[in-house]
Amino acid sequence: MLVLTRKKDEQIRIADDIVLTVVRIQGGKVKLGIECSRKIPIRRNEIPLEALDESDTVLAGSFDRQDQFIL
Numbered sequence: 001m002l003v004l005t006r007k008k009d010e011q012i013r014i015a016d017d018i019v020l021t022v023v024r025i026q027g028g029k030v031k032l033g034i035e036c037s038r039k040i041p042i043r044r045n046e047i048p049l050e051a052l053d054e055s056d057t058v059l060a061g062s063f064d065r066q067d068q069f070i071l
Contacts, residue, residue, distance in 0.1 A: 012020040024031040
């Protein structure tokens with residue numbers, strides 16, 4: 001496991017097409033923004049695949065802008 005330290009507004013790039021941004025740090029919680037293609041499935045690990053049905057999106061959060069996902 002790679003462990004990195006980032007401050008608010010700092011980013012991590014994964015390959016050429018995924019960027020993680022630290023959006024907010026508050027009370028021991030970190031809010032991350034994920035920029036990637038909408039074709040890349042993203043889900044929170046605490047939601048098992050079995051709990052999702054066909055009407056659910058694979059994305060267990062919401063897009064606030066085009067291609068930016070906030071968990």
